Amino acid sequence: MTEAYAVAVPKGYRVGPWEVREPIATGAFGSVYEARRHEAGRHETRRTGPHEGLPRSAALKFLPTGTGTPRQLAHLRELTERELELHRRLKRPRLIRMYEALTVDDPDHPELDGATVLVLERAEDSLAGLLARSPHPPHGPALLAQICEGLAQLHDAGWVHGDLKPANVLLMEDGSARLADFNMAAELEGTHAYTPAFSTPDYTPPEMLWSEIGERGRQTRPSADVWAFGVLAHLVLTDTFPLPGGTPSARRDAAVRYARGTDELRLSPGLPDGWREIVRTCLARTHTERISGEELLRQVEAVAGTGRSPRLPRVRVRRGRRTAVVMGAAVAAVAVSVLGYGISTWADGASDDGGGSAGNAGTRSVTAAPYGAADLRTDRGIPSAYRLLIVETAHDCDQGDVTPSLIAAMLKVESNFDPDLSDPDKDEYGIARWTPSVLRWWMHEDGTPGESVPKPPFPPAESIPAMGRYLCWIAPRLDAELPGDRRVLIAAAYRTSYAKVNDAGGVPPKYRSYTDRVVHRLKEYTPPGKK
Numbered sequence: 001m002t003e004a005y006a007v008a009v010p011k012g013y014r015v016g017p018w019e020v021r022e023p024i025a026t027g028a029f030g031s032v033y034e035a036r037r038h039e040a041g042r043h044e045t046r047r048t049g050p051h052e053g054l055p056r057s058a059a060l061k062f063l064p065t066g067t068g069t070p071r072q073l074a075h076l077r078e079l080t081e082r083e084l085e086l087h088r089r090l091k092r093p094r095l096i097r098m099y100e101a102l103t104v105d106d107p108d109h110p111e112l113d114g115a116t117v118l119v120l121e122r123a124e125d126s127l128a129g130l131l132a133r134s135p136h137p138p139h140g141p142a143l144l145a146q147i148c149e150g151l152a153q154l155h156d157a158g159w160v161h162g163d164l165k166p167a168n169v170l171l172m173e174d175g176s177a178r179l180a181d182f183n184m185a186a187e188l189e190g191t192h193a194y195t196p197a198f199s200t201p202d203y204t205p206p207e208m209l210w211s212e213i214g215e216r217g218r219q220t221r222p223s224a225d226v227w228a229f230g231v232l233a234h235l236v237l238t239d240t241f242p243l244p245g246g247t248p249s250a251r252r253d254a255a256v257r258y259a260r261g262t263d264e265l266r267l268s269p270g271l272p273d274g275w276r277e278i279v280r281t282c283l284a285r286t287h288t289e290r291i292s293g294e295e296l297l298r299q300v301e302a303v304a305g306t307g308r309s310p311r312l313p314r315v316r317v318r319r320g321r322r323t324a325v326v327m328g329a330a331v332a333a334v335a336v337s338v339l340g341y342g343i344s345t346w347a348d349g350a351s352d353d354g355g356g357s358a359g360n361a362g363t364r365s366v367t368a369a370p371y372g373a374a375d376l377r378t379d380r381g382i383p384s385a386y387r388l389l390i391v392e393t394a395h396d397c398d399q400g401d402v403t404p405s406l407i408a409a410m411l412k413v414e415s416n417f418d419p420d421l422s423d424p425d426k427d428e429y430g431i432a433r434w435t436p437s438v439l440r441w442w443m444h445e446d447g448t449p450g451e452s453v454p455k456p457p458f459p460p461a462e463s464i465p466a467m468g469r470y471l472c473w474i475a476p477r478l479d480a481e482l483p484g485d486r487r488v489l490i491a492a493a494y495r496t497s498y499a500k501v502n503d504a505g506g507v508p509p510k511y512r513s514y515t516d517r518v519v520h521r522l523k524e525y526t527p528p529g530k531k
Contacts, residue, residue: 007026007030007031007062007063007064007111007112007115008031008111009023009031009033009060009062009112013112014038015060015102015104015117016100016102016117016119017037017038017054018035018036018037018038018058018060018102018117018119019035019036019037019038020033020034020035020060021033021034021035021036022034024059030061030062030063030064031061031062032059032060032061032062033059033060033062034057034058034059034060034122035057035058035059035060035119036056036057037054037055037056037057037058054099054100054119055099055121055122057122058099058119058120058121058122059119059120059121059122059123060117060118060119060120061117061118061120062112062115062116062117063115063116063117063118064111064112064114064115065103065114065115065116093153094146094147094149094150094153094177094178094179095150095153095154095178095179095180095182096120096121096123096170096178096179096180097120097121097178098118098119098120098121099119099120099121100119101116101117101118101119102116102117102119103115103116103117104116104117120180121172121178123170123171123172123178123180124171124172124173125170125171126166126167126168126169126170126171127143127147127166127167127169127170127171127177127236128165128166128167128169130171131166131235131236131239135239136236136237136238136239137236139175140236140237141237141275141303141304141305141306142304142306143169143171143177143236144229144232144233144236144237144300144304145300145301145304145306146176146177147164147169147177147179147229147232148229148296148297148300148301149297149301150177150178150179151164151179151222151225151226151229151293151296151297152293152294152296152297154179154185154225155222155225155293155294158187158188159185159186159187159188160185160186160188160220160221160222160224160225161179161182161184161185161225161228162184162185162186162220162224162225163181163184163200163203163228164179164203164225164228164229164232165200165202165203165228165232166232166235166236167181168180168181169232186220188222191221201248201249201251201252201255202231202241202248202251202252203227203228203231203232204224204227204228204252204255205223205224205227205228205255205287206255206256206258206259206285206461207259207286207287208220208224209252209255209256209459209461221287222292222293223287223288223290224287225293226282226290226291226292226293226296227282227283227287227290229282229296230242230278230279230280230281230282230283231282231283233275233278233279233282234267234268234271234279237270237271237272237275238268238270238271240268240270242265242266242267242268242279242283243255243258243265243266244266249392249396249465252461252465253443253444253461253462253465256459256461256462257443257462258285259285259286260454260459260462261285262452262454265280265283267279267280272303274303275303278291278296278299278300278303281296282296374527374530375391375394375403375404375405375527375530376390376391376404376405376408376525376526376527377524377525377526377527380524380525382408382412382417382525383417386411386417386431386460386464389460389461389464389465390404390407390408390411390464391404392465393407393464393465393467393468394406394407394468396465396468396472397468397469397471397472397475398472399471399472399475399476401475401486401487401490402468402471402472402475402487402490403487403526403530404525405522405525405526405530406471406487406490406491406518406522407464407467407468407471408521408525409491409518409521409522409524409525410432410467410491410494410518411431411432411464411467412521412525413491413514413517413518413521414431414432414433415430415431415432415433417431418431419431419457419459419460419463420457421433422456422457429456429457429458430456430457430458430459430460430462430463431458431460431463431464432458432463432464432466432467434458434463434466434467436453436454436455436456437453439454439458439462439463439466440452440453440454442466442467442469442470442473443462443466467494470494471490471494474490474493474494474498475490477493477498477502478490478493478498478501478502479502482501482502482505482506483505483506484506484507485519485522487518487522488507488515488518488519488522489501489506489507491514491515491518492507492508492511492514492515495511495514496508496510496511
């Protein structure tokens with residue numbers, strides 16, 4: 001294999017009745033391989049699931065639950081258990097099937113010993129791969145009907161998928177669709193379920209972009225899947241997203257403005273009339289206004305002109321010089337879309353929009369609890385609800401002195417991470433203490449000021465990225481010869497202005513108490529060896 005696999009399994013390795021064949025894809029903490037079934041197996045301590053009726057080939061998803069740091073293992077095991085629990089309890093035709101679950105018992109290979117192996121139904125392609133090769137697929141409406149049917153099956157059983165996107169829709173040999181990747185799935189407890197603090201921004205409803213995260217995770221509802229379906233349908237039918245912006249960060253900001261009522265949906269003129277109202281009701285500003293899953297399925301089947309289980313074209317994926325029905329790289333990207341902690345990098349522009357190579361589905365999924373551990377001390381009281389935004393905001397800036405630890409330190413000093421801060425005497429509000437007339441200039445990624453002065457409250461999903469843009473603008477405007485830590489000078493300029501810092505030759509005396517507190521938090525939040 002040409003890339004380092006998180007779980008390196010040699011060709012011919014046997015686990016249970018399965019012999020590993022070709023590698024398919026990898027994430028940071030899990031890898032997927034093609035496998036063939038043999039009657040006798042090795043390296044197995046236990047199995048869960050049916051023992052009979054196993055296919056001749058399958059996809060093996062190796063999760064290293066026997067190795068790793070305690071923090072990594074805790075999160076990986078939680079995700080694995082979520083996926084296993086759903087597969088054990090739900091057998092539905094629109095959900096990818098798990099045949100069995102194995103645990104590797106092989107002390108001679110400590111890198112594999114203790115790994116969990118999910119034996120999954122083998123697919124031929126993914127919706128992400130299909131869209132990469134063929135935007136506007138002619139059978140897109142029929143595919144959407146099947147995806148919607150899968151959601152209805154989940155919701156009827158009392159579950160929320162939690163991460164619906166093209167990379168998590170698998171296409172079978174007969175062209176039919178299956179929902180896959182259930183390690184963010186959650187069972188409803190009344191009206192809510194609790195899901196890990198992951199987020200794929202383009203498919204996350206606005207109310208979850210700034211929701212608080214408790215000990216059990218983040219609250220979610222079936223309406224979150226309905227929102228994701230609306231985004232996905234718009235993408236399948238028009239090859240565009242329903243909210244403006246050239247990057248996921250820009251579209252996230254647009255979603256925040258839309259939820260606040262300061263921006264509107266901009267549905268593509270190419271969206272067929274019959275689908276326009278469906279997408280619009282899926283993307284209602286609040287969860288209470290969104291269409292129910294049952295009514296959504298009825299409307300989608302009507303506009304798609306399908307009954308249940310419509311027949312679709314057979315899937316063929318070209319590999320090398322021959323064409324064969326195979327499990328392509330894009331499928332594996334789906335199968336390992338969210339294998340666990342830290343699977344994806346956050347290179348700007350890597351979005352799950354069906355673009356790019358099929359082997360890199362651009363999953364931008366992260367976990368808020370351990371995410372950013374390389375940039376922030378995760379044991380120093382930075383709320384997990386904001387860690388993703390803090391790290392992403394810093395990485396969006398090309399100024400090396402605008403670091404996650406600086407943003408976190410400033411948020412602590414400015415508001416003690418209080419999203420509801422209100423100081424009318426100073427006309428400052430929210431987690432970053434924005435003055436409305438100033439925030440107007442930093443709300444948009446493209447640098448254009450808002451058409452009107454925003455009114456508080458300002459959600460963290462709006463305030464934190466705006467702070468990052470302002471700091472990124474300040475940094476190169478400070479005189480290069482100023483003495484002292486550039487991060488501290490940037491913080492002082494945020495409180496006053498870069499011109500006053502330049503004129504004072506450093507931190508003005510009036511703001512030294514403020515910067516002393518920032519320095520204290522910088523030391524506290526910065527990991528050893530990092531600036």
